[in-house]
Amino acid sequence: MTDTLDLIVIGAGMAGINAAKKCSKAGWSVAIVDELPYGGTCALRGCDPKKMLRAGAEAVEAARRLEGKGVTGETRIDWPALMKHKESFTDPVPESRESGLKEAGVRTLHGRARFTAEDRIEIEGHGEIAFRHALIAAGAKPRPLHFPGAETLIDSTDFLNLAELPRRIVFVGGGYISFEFAHIAARAGAQVTILDRGARQLKMFDPDLVDMLLERSRAAGIEIVAEAVPESVEDADGTHHVIYRTAGESHAIEANLVVHGAGRVPAIDHLDLAAAKIEIENGGVKVTPWLQSPSNPRVFAAGDAAASPGKPLTPVAVFEGKIAASNMLNDKRTEPDYSGVPSVVFTIPELARVGLLEEEARERADVEVSFTDTSGWFSQKRLGESHAGAKIITAKDGQILGAHMFGPDYAELINVFSLAIKLKLTAAQVKAMPAAYPTRASDIGSMF
Template structure:
């Protein structure tokens, strides 16, 4: 008889766990995976996929208005139905959940649709009470929204619940200033809600270049989003009519129909039984791993947000694949975390790769900054006074591009290809030598002065 029930048991069927399970099985491993919710994890079920679909839906508010300038005759004001968008988005989530499940089934990965915990270095206990053994255990349970505690905090929702709202709220208060907060601020604003964003400091999207985030703040304010800076929640009171009275420091109280907390995500390690196997956690509750995603216990690995390295879906996928290559393909593989592109699907979206201007000055000292501040052709004809901003940062001594940042229509789509050049260490002159593709917004990248 085999020493273990499985070669690999994965806890968590998100992006990283599914990739690790599928690739490991393709290499010949006997694999099982446990998921207490739906296959697909945060990104597919309650994160980037449904959120991006809401972003698309919200964009029609401006597109329909602009269409009149392009000759389209629209009778009366467009009528938006939240339930239609919500239900269609959730249907798409179900479709993708089925596709992920089919992928695992086609690779003979056994799926347990229940919670699993670690009960030893090679043992897993299922919610049903059954125990399984595995030569290797991979933890891929992701992260969970952080909800600060204050009087009335039980009345808030997080990004987990916001996709299931019964009706569109007229007044929304959002706590936080990161990508989730700004994305939902843009979504609700365009769908017609009155939006207030509450933040403890006066900086939004701290990790992005200051010029780009300042431009978003300017545009968002123009669109009607209110920002309450240097504010912390004091209390939320539910009133007789069902509305919420929100009190924050340094600002007047305000009424809301929905309070969305988007103040970060914490590694999802509570109750996993990791202490029973002696797995070490850091001060934030994240699983400590080495460059090959191995914990201090040789048989237990972890990938994705639960390790709190870089909380991005594509990173979790790469970590899961690297794990499979390392453990089941005899090819030790690490993930390169340098120069990872990222985006915020705000209105308008922004994206960046490499060092910000401040980081470049602190790291390199001597740099050159090239910018293009312009109105997209579509916005000009639509008489929309919204300007895009592209910014390139180079090492002054070598001409090498060390950072590229932009805000404007389709900025993430444009940056993806440009990020390849930045990662490859190309220079500003390499961009200059490329003939512009006209008329496009992307051509600004090879015309920067």
């Protein structure tokens, strides 16, 4: 490839694919490269396959909750069959994504990429390519862990491809990955422990509702150890001995599998960014508010690879990719709007939030906070669910500033509040919505 491309995109996930298609549609010569199968983390190694496995856990949990309430008989997870169900979605994704890109006129490349100059990139198996613009959308990878035996841990990708589920599992870290996978594994019959070095788990979520989740997790058989610092993982006769320290004392726990759930960082180490004068900030590609590298204006970044204000979430990657593409095409400085982006921990039941936390809101202005324990409501009663709650935060003028929920199907309900925050609706306007009854949405008016 000797001609200069208008755009080279690094990373075939949601940010990269959306940007590549948009620029190609506008008439640019575009190529996209990834060393992994096309589709990105969400479709292949994260959100989607996780929820495919969660479907089995949900079914088992639903049957258990209604035991003695009209449902009888043992329900269990056939892990290999559940994994095949997951693969029925993930297996076709790479070919489908690549075909869609080709149909859009994008050249698809495979291999590891690295910058060799401010306007050049070398791709394994394809040589050096010159470009007018580049978009770094390389996603994220597990955070490096530094203790003896850390290399024996599997990551989230490996967990989502387990042929069999081990009997005893330890998750290192107290974030999304650990809690979501722990809830799946526990319903599948595994003995599960979460070791978190922090005093508070899931720090980005409302602490009152996190406490509810911790109670519900323990009720599901999940052991959670806070302020547990991993010291080492030792292998003996096929068993992992996990040594950790709490309150100055060392403890040990045995496991058949230890899973890395201690966070992720931008996957940009291999790109040789210094060769292209691209700066790094907070571990990601340093960008202006409009997603452009200040040190190399040819280059933009989006999604998990960018050190932008956006959270590492799929919808953020999608709109950052599109905005970066628009700014490149039109030489604009449009900034992404991060308001109203919801976030969910897909435990059983799920924990959801959108907007400000209570402590954040109180720092900015006088607010009204409505916290409601909804565990006794009809919506939970009919499912046999024991834990649920909602916290809605509004300004004095009634504008909704934040919504936080823990309960069955609240991942869907949070989208109503996402729209409310995006459109700056007031509590009165949201309450005026006539919802079908009895549905989750019909509960909204009683939450604040």
